[in-house]
Amino acid sequence: MILFTMAMPDARSGHNSQQLDDLILRMTQGDQEALASFYEATKAAVYGFALSILKDVDNAEDITQDTFIQVYRNASSYRSQGKPMAWVMTITRNLANSRLREVGRNLPLEDSHLAQLSHNPMVDQEDLLTLDSLLSLLDDQERQIVTLHALTGLKHREIAHLLSLPLPTVLSKYHRSIKKLNAAWKEADQ
Amino acid sequence: MMTHEEIHQRIEKAAQHAAPDQLDAILSACKEQKGTVISMTNNNKKRRWLAPVSVAAALAIVVGSVFGISQFQQAKATDAVVTLDINPSIALAVNAKETVTTATALNDDAKEIMGGMELEGTNLETAVNAIIGACLQKGYLDELENAILVSVENTDQARATQLETELTNTISGAFQSGAILTQSVNVDDNLAQLAQQYNISAGKASLIQEVIAQDSTLTFESLAPLSMSEISLIASSRNLSTSGVSQTGSTSDQAYIGQDAALKAACDHAGIATGDVQGLSTEFGWSKGVMVYELDFCSGGTEYEYDINATDGSVVKYEKEPCDHTWHTSSSNTGTSTNATSFIGESAATTAALSHAKVDQSAAQSLTVKLDEDDGVAYYDIEFCCNGVEYDYEINATTGDVAKFEQDTCDHYAHRTASGNTNNSGNSGNQNQSSNSSGTYIGYDAALQKACAHAGVDASQITRLENELDRDDGAVRYEISFHYNGMEYEYEIDATSGTVLKFESERDD
Numbered sequence: 001m002i003l004f005t006m007a008m009p010d011a012r013s014g015h016n017s018q019q020l021d022d023l024i025l026r027m028t029q030g031d032q033e034a035l036a037s038f039y040e041a042t043k044a045a046v047y048g049f050a051l052s053i054l055k056d057v058d059n060a061e062d063i064t065q066d067t068f069i070q071v072y073r074n075a076s077s078y079r080s081q082g083k084p085m086a087w088v089m090t091i092t093r094n095l096a097n098s099r100l101r102e103v104g105r106n107l108p109l110e111d112s113h114l115a116q117l118s119h120n121p122m123v124d125q126e127d128l129l130t131l132d133s134l135l136s137l138l139d140d141q142e143r144q145i146v147t148l149h150a151l152t153g154l155k156h157r158e159i160a161h162l163l164s165l166p167l168p169t170v171l172s173k174y175h176r177s178i179k180k181l182n183a184a185w186k187e188a189d190q
Numbered sequence: 191m192m193t194h195e196e197i198h199q200r201i202e203k204a205a206q207h208a209a210p211d212q213l214d215a216i217l218s219a220c221k222e223q224k225g226t227v228i229s230m231t232n233n234n235k236k237r238r239w240l241a242p243v244s245v246a247a248a249l250a251i252v253v254g255s256v257f258g259i260s261q262f263q264q265a266k267a268t269d270a271v272v273t274l275d276i277n278p279s280i281a282l283a284v285n286a287k288e289t290v291t292t293a294t295a296l297n298d299d300a301k302e303i304m305g306g307m308e309l310e311g312t313n314l315e316t317a318v319n320a321i322i323g324a325c326l327q328k329g330y331l332d333e334l335e336n337a338i339l340v341s342v343e344n345t346d347q348a349r350a351t352q353l354e355t356e357l358t359n360t361i362s363g364a365f366q367s368g369a370i371l372t373q374s375v376n377v378d379d380n381l382a383q384l385a386q387q388y389n390i391s392a393g394k395a396s397l398i399q400e401v402i403a404q405d406s407t408l409t410f411e412s413l414a415p416l417s418m419s420e421i422s423l424i425a426s427s428r429n430l431s432t433s434g435v436s437q438t439g440s441t442s443d444q445a446y447i448g449q450d451a452a453l454k455a456a457c458d459h460a461g462i463a464t465g466d467v468q469g470l471s472t473e474f475g476w477s478k479g480v481m482v483y484e485l486d487f488c489s490g491g492t493e494y495e496y497d498i499n500a501t502d503g504s505v506v507k508y509e510k511e512p513c514d515h516t517w518h519t520s521s522s523n524t525g526t527s528t529n530a531t532s533f534i535g536e537s538a539a540t541t542a543a544l545s546h547a548k549v550d551q552s553a554a555q556s557l558t559v560k561l562d563e564d565d566g567v568a569y570y571d572i573e574f575c576c577n578g579v580e581y582d583y584e585i586n587a588t589t590g591d592v593a594k595f596e597q598d599t600c601d602h603y604a605h606r607t608a609s610g611n612t613n614n615s616g617n618s619g620n621q622n623q624s625s626n627s628s629g630t631y632i633g634y635d636a637a638l639q640k641a642c643a644h645a646g647v648d649a650s651q652i653t654r655l656e657n658e659l660d661r662d663d664g665a666v667r668y669e670i671s672f673h674y675n676g677m678e679y680e681y682e683i684d685a686t687s688g689t690v691l692k693f694e695s696e697r698d699d
Contacts, residue, residue, distance in 0.1 A: 032217055039213050048205035057208075065212045065219075072220045077382065087379045094383050101411070117208050127204035134201065150198035151205055155660045156669060161380070164403075168582065168596055168694055171671065171680055182192050185200070 020084035027075035045151040052147040053096040270344035273391030334445035337418040341393020350374035388414035446500040452483035456496035539570035543583035637668035641681035
């Protein structure tokens with residue numbers, strides 16, 4: 001039962017903070033199994049958020065890997081406020097933003113930016129459409145806000161803090177994004 | 191119409207499927223241990239407390255100096271962490287007897303200063319004196335470059351204040367013409383991350399965050415490498431407040447040519463007389479690796495923006511464009527820009543916003559005006575603060591109508607109020623869980639009733655309701671959004687008192 005909730009975190013209520021906290025604590029003792037469990041529970045959120053910032057599959061994969069290495073190495077600096085996801089997303093954001101600076105502000109957004117995902121047998125047509133809509137229909141902030149909300153269960157207020165945006169901006173961009181995605185997907189589903 | 195939930199699930203499915211499997215690579219990378227300890231002494235006795243801590247915990251100290259400091263503070267022996275930022279950034283962990291237990295160089299300048307010093311085991315006053323002395327000797331501090339930021343990390347506010355006072359006295363004794371800025375800081379994960387990333391103290395990171403929150407043209411990465419003198423001049427020239435920071439002595443701007451000389455340099459370059467300049471604003475800034483005066487002025491229907499090297503008066507950057515300030519163009523309207531003439535202008539838009547808010551222009555702080563476009567309609571986006579309230583307006587650029595407005599508590603400094611609340615259940619998602627809510631809160635239904643009553647709408651007629659109980663910064667509130675009669679409403683209701691903390695409404699497009 002516990003494994004099930006770990007593997008399939010409920011997007012609305014967020015990841016189980018207590019379980020993630022426990023895993024981080026175990027990592028401070030060098031427990032690599034805890035790292036593996038933590039990775040399985042949170043990799044989609046980390047990867048999704050990295051992709052939403054970088055808009056590039058290769059770079060998002062790199063940053064995902066780097067995030068988990070940092071989580072492990074800095075586990076003992078984590079001070080539990082019951083918000084492990086906010087902590088992990090902060091690490092992802094900082095790493096992704098540094099990568100953006102390294103490669104130049106704008107990674108070329110080519111038509112083929114998701115092409116390599118189509119070779120991944122896990123990824124179906126609907127997934128490709130979903131990711132393509134996020135990347136092409138939404139602006140950077142909108143995409144990051146929706147992704148964080150969908151994948152981490154962070155509250156709007158926490159997302160505002162993480163992205164250094166005013167709360168009203170986060171709320172209105174979130175609602176605007178949902179409208180855009182709704183319109184696009186309704187059309188595609190017909 | 192998909193629900194939010196369905197959209198979330200769809201995004202989550204895509205991310206789950208697309209996320210790569212890198213576990214093996216991550217595990218093998220985590221087996222390697224890398225990093226360098228910057229420690230002023232190899233006296234193992236003094237670091238005996240490290241022994242019971244696990245290898246991984248020790249590794250974290252090794253890898254991240256700032257994280258390390260936070261760790262030090264949790265150690266039994268450490269009473270407080272004091273950081274000094276000049277341009278060298280140095281952290282000193284001290285015990286209750288004010289003996290330095292650990293001294294850490296946070297950046298390369300600090301390593302230069304601290305090379306050969308044995309600070310651990312010395313008294314805090316002696317250590318600070320030695321550091322200031324070395325900074326004076328090596329030219330990091332002088333009469334022209336005189337600002338020092340002292341930050342104290344201690345959970346006991348009274349103790350922190352006492353240390354701030356002692357350190358101010360120590361430093362002003364060692365360097366009489368110094369400008370000493372002191373603050374106490376609470377370091378959260380975000381701050382620790384930022385500090386580590388930019389090789390500065392958490393105190394400097396906190397100060398920069400506060401400054402950039404008030405001025406969107408400044409960025410963290412541009413300010414982080416600057417000396418405290420440079421940051422202090424940039425912030426004060428823009429009237430950016432740094433609440434919680436006390437200052438003794440003033441930051442010297444004597445290294446620079448002065449505003450008048452900068453204006454003359456810009457006017458000489460533009461080929462206009464300084465007397466013809468209208469609406470001049472001058473601020474310190476950082477451009478292309480040097481301190482600059484940023485000048486913005488109009489003359490003869492043209493708006494000029496200059497960055498003048500603050501040290502030698504050379505032109506670093508300039509731009510000019512037709513002036514769209516109505517109060518500058520009225521006398522000599524060029525009429526070439528059809529766009530500009532069809533808009534009411536920043537001045538009229540500002541007046542519209544201020545009069546709607548019933549705020550006098552002279553009382554408006556941090557006023558910013560930006561021309562923006564939303565769904566093909568041009569708006570002036572106007573923000574200002576007054577008496578602790580932050581106002582945000584969208585004024586239709588053609589008609590001058592108030593398209594949207596919003597009030598919020600002015601919380602530029604909110605990130606400093608430490609969250610003592612660790613009770614995040616993380617599972618208070620929607621109204622169906624109202625039975626879960628604690629008896630001390632008014633409940634989702636009552637909160638919704640408060641919002642509807644405030645909005646003057648019938649609760650049975652609203653659609654697309656979202657109602658979240660949010661615990662953050664120690665405050666608990668219901669965040670409610672709904673649609674009614676073509677409008678979207680957003681409310682924050684205090685969970686205990688039912689007071690409307692914030693509301694916003696806009697046309698549902």
